[in-house]
Amino acid sequence: MPKALLKKSLVKGASLGLALLLAGCSSLPEPQYPPADLPKTTGKQQLVSEWKDHSGYGERWRGYELMPALDGDLLVAADAQGLVQAFDLSISGFFKSDLLWSQELDQGVSAGLTLADGNLYLATQNGELLSLDARTGNTNWQVKLSSEALTPAQVKDNLLVVLAADGQLTALDTVTGRQLWTYASVMPSLSLRGSSTPSLTSLQSFTGLANGKLVAIDNNNGQVRWQSRIAQPSGRTDIERLVDVRGQAKEAQGLLLVNSYQGQTHALDPFTGRSRWSRDLSSYHAPAVLNNQVFVVDEASRIHALDLYSGTSLWTQDALYGRELTEPVILENSLVVADYQGYLHLLDPKTGEVTGRKGFDLDGIRALPIVNNNRLLVHSIRGRLGLFTLKK
Structure with a gap:
């Protein structure tokens, strides 16, 4: 087989849809994390269903993570075959439809959706990025990226930043779609399927890369302000040397928090990239932060709580081991994760105690749950689409 030929192989274990892109013909191992049985819960908390519908075909076996977008009463969802639907949640009644608009794109959607300033931004499987009017579905503009994007575009003021699967970071004007700058990273021969979602401030864009580095880009000119190594490749094989920074970097209390696969969890100075503390925790996901605590779901689906300022371990919960958990999110003052069997788990962030559970879809949940105005969108x-709130 020619060396340039790319094979995709699904690695089962820590997370559904973690496919590896491999140059060459060697086979891939399948690290196994046997899923734990559903743990008992205290029943202290319950999720209440507020709304449900269907996005169409969904993600299915294609390995995409198609997070919907929610902003107030506007909810937009898409599927891997190109169906895009917008719902107005303020419309209710037996004889009224909450479907605002619907359209079929020529290509399937490849990444989660972004709503910002009345516009919807979405990436397609043929490597295009589209801007649509969120209330009508009319196209504002569309541009061609260097390859398909696997994570949502991020918007700050009039700047949109998107990372393509080939490692190229592109900044666009949100109004016109005009390219402002690009940054190209060097991709290793083997990487996890998926990319890091950029994180934007008014000055910088932070992006994790497949080479184990986090880079800070000046928003004005696209120049590198600093780059920091989050994980150091080691071992003899390409598989052993996988060090993707796949989760989004999160800013909290003057620190930049970032995880890596087969590497570490770091708290960095956002202006210099210097590490304030680090822990040997390997993760595919971004951390979550609440009340000076950092929550990390590791590659085996153990949940860790760390002190924000020191990285000291506060607790570890392994009752959901091997259940291929999503990235953790904060709903009011509760920690929420979803799993490969479609269960939503509630945890007490102070103790790690499992306080509630809600079954949703036995086919599983892979996409990051979305939190907006104390509502959880799955x-x-x-x-299947579901909107939940915590029972008071």
Whole structure:
């Protein structure tokens, strides 16, 4: 087989849809994390269903993570075959439809959706980025990227930044779609399927890369302000040397928090990239932060709580071991994760105690749950949409 030929192989274990892109013909191992049985819960908390519908085909076996977008009463969802639907949640009643608009794109959607300033931004499987009017579905502009994007575009003021699967970071004007700058990273021969979602401030864009580095880019000119190594490749094989920074970097209390696969969890100075503390925790996901605590779901789906300022371990919960958990999110003052069987788990962030559980879709949940105005929006692999609140 020619060396340039790319093979995709699904690695089962820590997370559904973690496919590896491999140059050459060697086979891939399958690290196994046997899933734990559903743990008992205290029943202290319950999720209440507020709304449900269907996005169409969903993600299915294609390995995409198609997070819907929610802003107030406007909810937009898409599927891997190109169906895009917008719902107005303020419309209710037996004879009224909350479907605002719907359209079929020529290509399937490849990444989660972004709503900002009345516009919807979405990436397609043929490597295009589209801007649509969120209330009508009319196209504002569309541009061609260097390859398909696997994570949502991020918007700050009039700047949009998107990372393509080939490692190229592109900044666009949100109004016109005009390219402002690009940054190209060097991709290793083997990497996890998926990319890091950029994180934007008014001055810088932070992006994790497949080579184990986090880079800070000046928003004005696209120049590198600093780059920091989050994980150091080691071992003899390409598989052993995988060090993707796949989760989004999160800013909290003057620190920049970032995880890496087969590497570490770091707290960095956002202006210099210097590490304030680090822990040997390997993760595919971004951390979550609440009340000076950092929550990390590791590659085996153990949940860790760390002190924000020191990185000291506060607790570890392994009752959900091997259940291929999503990135953790904060709903009011509760920690929420979803798993490969479509269950939503509630945890007490102070103790790690499992306080509640809600079944949603046995086909599983791969996409990051979305939190907006104390509501939890979930999208299953087969396209079910559910909106939940915590029971008071």
